[in-house]
Amino acid sequence: MRYGIISDTHIKDMNDEKVKPLIKALxxxxxxxxxxxxxxxISNLAFIEELNKIAPVSFIxxxxxxxxxxxRFLKIKTLHYNIGVIHEVPSNLEEFCRSNDLIxxxxxxxxxxxxxxxxxxxxxxxxxxxxxxxxxxxDKIAGFQKPVARKSxxxxxxxxxxxxxxxxxxxxx
Numbered sequence: 001m002r003y004g005i006i007s008d009t010h011i012k013d014m015n016d017e018k019v020k021p022l023i024k025a026l027x028x029x030x031x032x033x034x035x036x037x038x039x040x041x042i043s044n045l046a047f048i049e050e051l052n053k054i055a056p057v058s059f060i061x062x063x064x065x066x067x068x069x070x071x072r073f074l075k076i077k078t079l080h081y082n083i084g085v086i087h088e089v090p091s092n093l094e095e096f097c098r099s100n101d102l103i104x105x106x107x108x109x110x111x112x113x114x115x116x117x118x119x120x121x122x123x124x125x126x127x128x129x130x131x132x133x134x135x136x137x138x139d140k141i142a143g144f145q146k147p148v149a150r151k152s153x154x155x156x157x158x159x160x161x162x163x164x165x166x167x168x169x170x171x172x173x
Contacts, residue, residue, distance in 0.1 A: 001158050002034050002035075002155065003034070003037055004026070004029065004030035004036040004055065004153060004155055005036075005039070005108055005153060005155070006036065006037070006038050007108075007110025008039075008040070008110045008130070008133070009038070009042055009043065010041055011044045014044055014050075018133070018173070022133065025173055026153070027054055029153055029155070030054050030055060030155070034056075035055055035056050036055045036056070036057045037076075037085055038051065039108050039109055040059070040060050040110050041063070041111070042065055045067065058074060059074075059085075060072055060087060062087035062110060063111075072086065075100060075101075079158075080158060081158065083105060084102045084105065085107075088111040089107075097124045103122055103123055106164075107124055108128070110129065110131075111128075112130075113130055114135075114138045115129060115150075115168045116138070117154075117166050117168065129152060129153045130150070130151075130153070131151065131152070132152065132173070133151065135149040136149050150170040151171040152169060152170050153169050154167065154169065
């Protein structure tokens with residue numbers, strides 16, 4: 001199974017001149033995905049309809065979304081892993097992952113606008129796709145050059161043996 005992961009699009013006006021190039025870039029980035037997961041701060045459900053033309057979309061709301069009838073947390077069960085989707089990481093991450101059966105699973109989130117692929121000491125893979133519209137640079141790591149903010153999404157592939165591959169895709173917009 002292959003997933004396209006996106007968050008923090010903040011698309012308020014579908015007629016904005018930046019939307020068509022974004023959708024074109026997403027069609028390219030997500031061309032081989034089976035499903036798209038949006039981790040909140042959508043701003044306009046018409047954008048979800050555009051994503052649905054690429055692949056079926058599962059999504060949750062973020063703090064900037066004004067929709068009242070959508071979920072704040074979603075759990076997707078796969079053959080090998082449970083995948084949780086939430087907009088903002090809870091303050092007690094380990095407890096949240098335990099109570100939602102995400103230990104030895106995957107938690108997808110947004111909110112920071114910074115791409116992240118990180119394991120935890122309690123064996124949950126944390127994934128944040130960053131933002132394709134309002135990116136922020138990842139945190140600086142000692143000994144490395146200062147990071148640059150880039151518009152980004154992720155792809156996640158889980159094969160039949162349960163091997164996980166995750167890629168950060170920087171969009172050229």
